[in-house]
Structure formats: structure tokens, C-alpha cells
Amino acid sequence: MESRFFIAPEQLEAFEAAARSGSFSAAARSLGKAQSTISGLISNLEIDTGLTLFDRSGREPKLTAQGRSLLHDVRSLLSSYSRFEAKSRSLNAGLEESLTIAVDESAINLSALAQGLEKFYAEFGTVTVSLLHASGDTAASLVREGKADIGIVLSQGDYPEDFDFRGVGNCSFMLVAGANHLLTELDKVSIQDLHNHLHLRISASSDPASLPENDLSDRVWYLESYSLFMTMLTEGLGWAFTPLHIARPHIESGAITVLNTDFQLTPYPYCTDLIWSRRKTLGPAGQRLIDEISNILSATAPEPA
Secondary structure, rough: OOOOOOOOOOHHHHHHHHHHOOOOHHHHHHHOOHHHHHHHHHHHHHHOOOOOOOOOOOOOOOOHHHEEEHHHHHHHHHHHHHHHHHHHHHHHHHOOOEEEEEEEOOOOOOOHHHHHHHHHHHOOOEEEEEEOOOOOOOOHHHHHOOOOOEEEEEEOOOOOOEEEEEEEEEEEEEEEEEEOHHHHHHHOEEEHHHOOOOOEEOOOOOHHHHOOOOOOOOEEEEOOOOHHHHHHHEEEEEEEEEEEEHHHHHHHHEEEEEEOOOOOOEEEEEEEEEEEOOOOOOOOHHHHHHHHHHHHHHOOOOOOO
């Protein structure tokens, strides 16, 4: 069995700094060490590996072919070591190893969510984040069952007693149909007109008994994905109440049309809430994530119709 040699991180740091800066003296300055220390670390690395990493025949040391071959691997090792150090410190400080967020796309513009997550990542890069698609009541169920730490949902009138929540924003729903749908030919759409056509709704439930009630049409289809939902609409299959932040690109492209009605003269307003369970204490990362998303959404102007 071949013997293994131990390579200290300081040796790799000295090698990478010298390769990057072009000299042992510059590497010493960048690492805050004496030049003799850098030279000794690199010499020991060459002894330990049995390789000549620098050609010292000139005024300044130059990487050899062997040194160039190892440089990428050394940088990868240093990066992994830094992540290991950071995660170890985080775990010792009580920082969560991971967070799971259940997201109802109806409740939040995903671009705004990405902005909040980007700021979160800049501070908590060692925390693994899982984003779950959770339409309708699914997000609240996942939080209640402990399968998600935080939910982003359309505001509900009543939450379980062990839930905390924060109202952070708002969104509007528009009544729309495909540009070539028969409803778009009407000057004013009545409730009776809607009854005569297919209604598309978002629901994650596969249990017929758990599907949301529908009293606006005798014919209704339930879809779990907004991608499929919008495809059905743009192809002219049905009408729907759709979040403006999802419908807007399709409205602007002319693929779908906002229907004028005689019963609703303004967009349907909804509030957006963040929810979490008191039974599962959020650590510093979870609290910061709530704050970042709250700040992004609360600073966003109400959606125009």
C-alpha cells in the first residue's frame, strides 16, 4: 500500500499566492508572512510531493509544467477548505445547515424572491436552501408538517395557533383569456358568460375532495403548474383569474387579453404573507431570510392594473 503524505493548507496557500503574484516576495506580502516562510513552505511542498513546482534559475521563480498542472487542483482544494472552515464556524455558532422554503408563485414575483435570496446568499453562503413549489394551501401544510421552514403564501383569514406570520406585500389578480378566446369578443363579460366556458384553476391537490370549490363555471380544470396553466390560456383553452406578475408578459405580448366585466371593475387584490411555525425555532439564517424577503417585497410599489 502506498504511503500517504500530509500537505498543510499553508503550503498550498503559499504555492497559489506565489503562482498568482509571480514572486515569493509578493506572495509573502499578500499573505502577511515573511518571504523566508513562503520559500520554506513551497520547498517543503516540493519535497512532500516529489515535484519541482517552480523554476528558480531566473530572477523570479516561474511555474514549471508540473506546477501549472497542479495549480487548478490546488485552487479547488483551497476553495473547499475555505468552505469547510466557514461551515464549521457556522455550525458552532448555531447557524442552520439548511432551510426549506415553500413558495406559492401566486403570492410573489419570482424576480423579487431572487433578489432577496441573492442578498441572503452573500451573507449565508454555507446554508443550503431548498425551494418547493407549493400552490394553494400546500405551503401552509408543508410548514405545519415540518417539511418547510418558511412559507410564502397568499394571505389567509386564519392561521393555526402555532403559526407566526408577517404581511409583506400585495399582488393583484386579473380575469384573462387567450387572445382568440370567444370571451374576448364580448364588450362586457358577465358571470353567466363565464359559466358557459372552461375555468382554469391552480391547485396542487390530486384528491377530488380537497379541490377548491368553484361556482363560476360548470366546467373547471385544475392545474398544478403555472407553466402549464399559462400555456393552456395562451392557446385559448379556458379563462382564469391570474396573478398580474405572471400574466403581465403574456398581456404585453398580446397572447392573452384582460376581460372587461360588469361585476368587477378593478383587479382582485391579495396580500402576501410569510409564515413559519413556532414549534420549529428559526436560527439566525431563517430570521435573516424572512427579513430580506420582507424588505424586498415591502419596498415594492403596489402592482398597477
